[in-house]
Amino acid sequence: MSTTDSASDPTPVEDARDALQESVPKAAETLGDLLDADDERVRIRAAEAILDRAGLTKAKSYSTKEAQVHIGGGEYSGRGLNRTDPLEDGDDLDDLDDLL
Secondary structure, three states, X not given: OOOOOOOOOOOHHHHHHHHHHHHXXXXXXXXXXXXXXXXXXXXXXXXXXXXXXXXXXXXXXXXXXXXXXXXXXXXXXOOEEEEOOOOOOHHHHHHHHXXX
16 A cells, blocks of 8 residues: 555645635734734834735835936936936927827
8 A cells, every 4th residue: 555645635835825825814904903003113014014915015216317317307328317308398299299
């Protein structure tokens, strides 16, 4: 008789994953309860944990120079950032309307 597990038996890792899955609602409830904790630091950490798990992570921050390039008003050259004129000239907007 063979003492090995058949292919359909769950592995210890799968058993552990299943046990953890069963604890998810309780863990979520605990985090939710911590939003009302007396300690402000605990409330903040709970809020961050909930937002992280919901996919709402911290926004990427940009330096002033990077922001100028991303939103306009600046462009990179070989020697750094050069200022450019805004694109909101009346004639430019008319040209854009013609394209649309």
